[in-house]
Amino acid sequence: MYTYESSKAAFERAQKSIPGGVNSPVRAFKNVGGIPLFLEKAEGAYLYDIDGNKYVDFVGSWGPMILGHAHRPVIEAIQKKAEKSTSFGAPTELETEIAELIKSMVPNVDLIRMVNSGTEACMSAIRLARGYTGKNKFIKFDGCYHGHADMFLVNAGSGVATLNIQTVPGVTAGVTNDTLIAPYNDLEAVKKLVAEHKDEIAAIIVEPVAGNMGCVLPKVGFLDGLRAICDENKMLLIFDEVMTGFRQSKGGAQARLNIDADLMTFGKVIGAGLPVGAFAGKKEIMSHIAPLGNVYQAGTLSGNPLAMIAGFTLLSELNLHPEYYTELAEKAAYLKKGIIDVFAKHDEPVQVNQLGSMMSLFFNAAPVTDFATSAASDQAKFSKFFHGLLKRGVYLPASQYECWFLSNALTIADLDFTIKAMDESLSELSA
Numbered sequence: 024m025y026t027y028e029s030s031k032a033a034f035e036r037a038q039k040s041i042p043g044g045v046n047s048p049v050r051a052f053k054n055v056g057g058i059p060l061f062l063e064k065a066e067g068a069y070l071y072d073i074d075g076n077k078y079v080d081f082v083g084s085w086g087p088m089i090l091g092h093a094h095r096p097v098i099e100a101i102q103k104k105a106e107k108s109t110s111f112g113a114p115t116e117l118e119t120e121i122a123e124l125i126k127s128m129v130p131n132v133d134l135i136r137m138v139n140s141g142t143e144a145c146m147s148a149i150r151l152a153r154g155y156t157g158k159n160k161f162i163k164f165d166g167c168y169h170g171h172a173d174m175f176l177v178n179a180g181s182g183v184a185t186l187n188i189q190t191v192p193g194v195t196a197g198v199t200n201d202t203l204i205a206p207y208n209d210l211e212a213v214k215k216l217v218a219e220h221k222d223e224i225a226a227i228i229v230e231p232v233a234g235n236m237g238c239v240l241p242k243v244g245f246l247d248g249l250r251a252i253c254d255e256n257k258m259l260l261i262f263d264e265v266m267t268g269f270r271q272s273k274g275g276a277q278a279r280l281n282i283d284a285d286l287m288t289f290g291k292v293i294g295a296g297l298p299v300g301a302f303a304g305k306k307e308i309m310s311h312i313a314p315l316g317n318v319y320q321a322g323t324l325s326g327n328p329l330a331m332i333a334g335f336t337l338l339s340e341l342n343l344h345p346e347y348y349t350e351l352a353e354k355a356a357y358l359k360k361g362i363i364d365v366f367a368k369h370d371e372p373v374q375v376n377q378l379g380s381m382m383s384l385f386f387n388a389a390p391v392t393d394f395a396t397s398a399a400s401d402q403a404k405f406s407k408f409f410h411g412l413l414k415r416g417v418y419l420p421a422s423q424y425e426c427w428f429l430s431n432a433l434t435i436a437d438l439d440f441t442i443k444a445m446d447e448s449l450s451e452l453s454a
């Protein structure tokens with residue numbers, strides 16, 4: 024029997040000093056209710072909370088832990104590097120090594136700039152697209168999340184959708200006027216925006232596989248269509264690969280889906296759990312970044328040696344082992360089939376969206392292809408299901424609007440354990 028007394032006390036204490044007791048909103052379990060678990064450690068596919076409970080983890084620190092937690096080569100590399108200082112704020116050869124490695128793995132990367140988060144990567148990519156094209160507006164999709172920079176907090180997914188925040192206080196209309204919104208998977212809506220704002224749009228930014236309204240896949244032709252619209256209108260196509268980068272394949276969604284982007288942004292896997300982001304693209308565009316050009320972008324801790332060695336170690340391993348991606352996809356497909364079977368057994372309609380090791384389920388009888396269809400899912404049922412799983416030792420993201428990230432540390436036994444826990448949780452749901 025799982026008890027949460029220590030997490031409860033820790034949460035009460037945290038709320039006295041930290042807004043909502045957390046340093047990022049979705050961690051507070053507000054959408055699903057209950058006490059957020061305070062974690063003690065994690066190893067491979069398992070999390071351990073401060074009450075000593077063990078969980079099979081499907082969050083993976085929201086993406087970075089593709090080979091599992093406390094991956095030994097990463098930990099050892101960080102430890103060794105830390106002996107030589109934690110930061111220099113001056114160039115290191117390691118920064119070039121990771122840049123060269125990424126160039127060899129990901130298409131369309133001539134130059135890459137390291138930053139400290141996915142948010143920074145996306146906001147810098149938009150600034151660069153504006154500086155390069157001389158145009159101000161950009162298109163983003165309803166339910167996509169590109170970090171918490173002001174201009175992205177319009178119809179945003181992830182925690183913004185989870186907390187149902189319609190307008191974010193503190194974000195001025197002046198900033199958001201330049202953010203144009205279209206439904207995901209809707210090329211006609213994009214064409215309409217482009218026609219209405221002829222010669223004003225610098226870029227389209229898109230999650231090539233969306234993960235911030237739950238997992239939502241691009242329809243056949245959607246991303247190709249965006250590519251064509253950008254080419255016809257001298258706009259840049261920015262793939263936000265913060266979730267998909269080094270996860271959908273070693274070359275990210277670009278390589279997996281065979282579409283070329285002009286700029287890409289990275290986060291999560293690229294830093295192996297340390298705070299790293301990056302933006303990258305062709306030389307012609309990237310050479311507008313300072314000090315080569317005048318589009319300014321900087322960071323005291325950018326290219327930090329601990330973050331770089333962690334990322335370099337993980338990416339090197341992924342580069343050498345393409346079979347990991349096959350294994351991950353097979354595990355995800357196994358879990359998907361298990362979910363579909365167990366929901367059918369309980370006569371509970373479900374949608375399972377999955378590509379590679381990104382997936383999520385929706386309590387919904389109709390296909391989920393955009394934010395509106397995702398939002399029409401039964402959130403109350405998801406919350407009960409979430410807690411049913413939690414008390415049986417399975418840790419899902421605490422919102423239907425979040426993607427699950429599978430790690431290759433998961434075993435078939437872990438997946439069978441999870442499917443059994445789902446079976447029992449569904450019995451409770453209908454009881």
Ligand code: PLP
Pocket residue numbers: 085140141142143145168169170171181230234235263264265266290291300
């Ligand atoms: N872009 C995408 C697709 C994301 O999922 C996220 C975060 O989840 C971000 C950008 C922002 O990244 P960070 O939280 O590292 O700032």
